[in-house]
Amino acid sequence: MKIPRVAMLELDAATRSRCFEEVNLGLSPQDAATEAMRCIECANPGCTTGCPVGVHIKEVVALICAGNFLGAAARMREDNVLPAVTGRVCPQESQCEGRCVVGKKGQPVAIGNLERFIADYELKSGRLGLPAIAPATGRSVAIVGSGPAGLAAAGDLIQKGHRVRVFEALHELGGVLVYGIPEFRLPKSIVRCEIDNLSRMGVEFETNVVVGKSVTLDELMIDEGYNAVFVATGAGLPSFLGVPGEHFNGVYSANEFLTRVNLMRAYLADEYDQPVYDCRDREVVVVGGGNTAMDAARTARRLGARAVSLVYRRSQAEMPARAEEVRHARQEGIEFRMLTSPIEFLGDARGWLTAARCVRMELGAPDASGRRSPVKIDGSEHTLPAQVAIIGVGATANPLIQSTTPDLKTNARNYIVADPETMRTSKRGVFAGGDIVTGGATVILAMGAGRKAAASIHAFLATNVW
Ligand code: FAD
Numbered sequence: 294m295k296i297p298r299v300a301m302l303e304l305d306a307a308t309r310s311r312c313f314e315e316v317n318l319g320l321s322p323q324d325a326a327t328e329a330m331r332c333i334e335c336a337n338p339g340c341t342t343g344c345p346v347g348v349h350i351k352e353v354v355a356l357i358c359a360g361n362f363l364g365a366a367a368r369m370r371e372d373n374v375l376p377a378v379t380g381r382v383c384p385q386e387s388q389c390e391g392r393c394v395v396g397k398k399g400q401p402v403a404i405g406n407l408e409r410f411i412a413d414y415e416l417k418s419g420r421l422g423l424p425a426i427a428p429a430t431g432r433s434v435a436i437v438g439s440g441p442a443g444l445a446a447a448g449d450l451i452q453k454g455h456r457v458r459v460f461e462a463l464h465e466l467g468g469v470l471v472y473g474i475p476e477f478r479l480p481k482s483i484v485r486c487e488i489d490n491l492s493r494m495g496v497e498f499e500t501n502v503v504v505g506k507s508v509t510l511d512e513l514m515i516d517e518g519y520n521a522v523f524v525a526t527g528a529g530l531p532s533f534l535g536v537p538g539e540h541f542n543g544v545y546s547a548n549e550f551l552t553r554v555n556l557m558r559a560y561l562a563d564e565y566d567q568p569v570y571d572c573r574d575r576e577v578v579v580v581g582g583g584n585t586a587m588d589a590a591r592t593a594r595r596l597g598a599r600a601v602s603l604v605y606r607r608s609q610a611e612m613p614a615r616a617e618e619v620r621h622a623r624q625e626g627i628e629f630r631m632l633t634s635p636i637e638f639l640g641d642a643r644g645w646l647t648a649a650r651c652v653r654m655e656l657g658a659p660d661a662s663g664r665r666s667p668v669k670i671d672g673s674e675h676t677l678p679a680q681v682a683i684i685g686v687g688a689t690a691n692p693l694i695q696s697t698t699p700d701l702k703t704n705a706r707n708y709i710v711a712d713p714e715t716m717r718t719s720k721r722g723v724f725a726g727g728d729i730v731t732g733g734a735t736v737i738l739a740m741g742a743g744r745k746a747a748a749s750i751h752a753f754l755a756t757n758v759w
């Protein structure tokens with residue numbers, strides 16, 4: 294308990310706000326071993342109950358303590374097929390670390406940093422402990438969507454001996470991990486390595502297939518003979534504010550802005566023509582308080598924006614973004630304008646954005662989400678000059694499969710209805726999970742849903758006569 298939490302080195306804010314290099318620099322083996330010694334090996338470890346996929350953290354940390362880093366990575370992979378990803382992006386403060394007993398009297402064990410360390414160590418060593426694959430069952434499963442839910446399900450199903458093919462609409466695999474989360478938080482090479490491991494295990498991938506358009510669910514099952522389908526298409530349809538002026542040139546959804554930068558490589562400005570409105574020396578207003586808004590603000594900064602203001606209608610205490618993202622964004626000079634909301638965007642005669650008109654808010658009574666509702670303060674209107682505005686106020690269900698599969702039950706917001714334990718949908722042989730069922734959530738929750746679906750699909754394949 295006397296050992297202080299080992300801090301992870303970071304690129305300094307001035308350097309990193311001008312480039313897309315990864316911000317967090319990882320732990321050394323010595324630092325990892327020291328941090329692991331802070332674990333007091335609880336009889337009833339809260340860390341595991343706080344982890345949505347139930348990683349046996351105490352055992353993993355004990356292996357790190359013993360210097361068996363590859364053993365620790367192998368133990369981790371039994372419950373979490375994307376440890377290099379989750380070690381970087383999980384909101385540990387509200388999950389494993391939030392329940393760590395050591396945190397009651399000081400700072401919790403840095404479980405996320407340790408997870409990242411062993412995953413990176415394993416990747417660098419090239420000695421990846423791929424799990425055993427059961428003999429072929431002769432059954433095949435189609436997975437629609439290559440985000441964390443689809444990848445987690447693919448990893449579990451291939452181990453059971455089923456043929457697994459993942460269909461992805463975009464030209465790159467990884468879902469939000471590649472098109473949403475920027476390079477400086479999650480390098481694409483890391484996601485690529487994890488996907489390559491799944492390929493080595495036998496998972497087949499096919500990109501540029503828009504299921505619901507190129508091929509329907511029924512065609513996959515009847516014509517192509519898949520015995521089951523897992524729909525993991527995510528919630529990527531951006532929401533807007535619905536205020537006047539959102540049509541002006543220079544106003545983006547965060548989804549489009551980040552996709553253009555990440556997937557179309559605007560972050561490699563020297564090698565690719567900028568497929569995004571030039572932010573250099575411009576004023577940018579980003580609307581929202583989640584990871585998406587924070588990523589958009591930090592990306593605009595790196596693209597050379599003169600000033601980036603983050604406008605959020607509640608206070609920092611209510612912001613859903615990860616604490617680390619908020620800290621990093623502040624260090625990088627993002628100006629936080631809390632309790633502020635845009636009511637209109639203004640533009641010039643040629644249709645280009647010139648400013649955002651905003652109002653100040655105060656917090657009233659709690660709403661259905663339990664958070665205090667923002668209430669407009671009369672007479673608080675003011676104008677923020679802006680040539681770029683990025684709206685990061687959430688996203689809704691990707692709609693295509695629902696619209697072409699009439700017997701697939703959806704709820705009022707067009708999310709697919711699936712049993713929370715079995716992930717079964719209203720359509721026989723079709724399972725669904727991740728953001729397309731829950732709405733925008735987290736990487737680890739999507740992976741948890743993928744694993745539940747895999748277990749349920751395996752049982753379905755074993756108990757049905759074909
Ligand atoms: P997705 O990751 O959305 O993947 C769905 C995939 O399905 C996509 O690749 C899509 O192209 C594909 N698809 C859609 N329709 C079709 C179709 N018809 N046919 C074929 N393929 C299709 N969570 C965290 O835990 N930590 C973070 O730091 C974090 N940061 C985030 C930052 C941003 C910018 C965003 C947008 C989200 C962030 N999240 C974060 C949330 C997290 O990324 C998501 O909850 C998670 O990716 C959901 O996984 P999924 O597999 O359900 O869907």
Ligand code: SF4
Nearest residue numbers: 332333335340393394
């Ligand atoms: Fe170790 Fe914290 Fe987990 Fe206890 S709760 S086993 S101290 S990591």
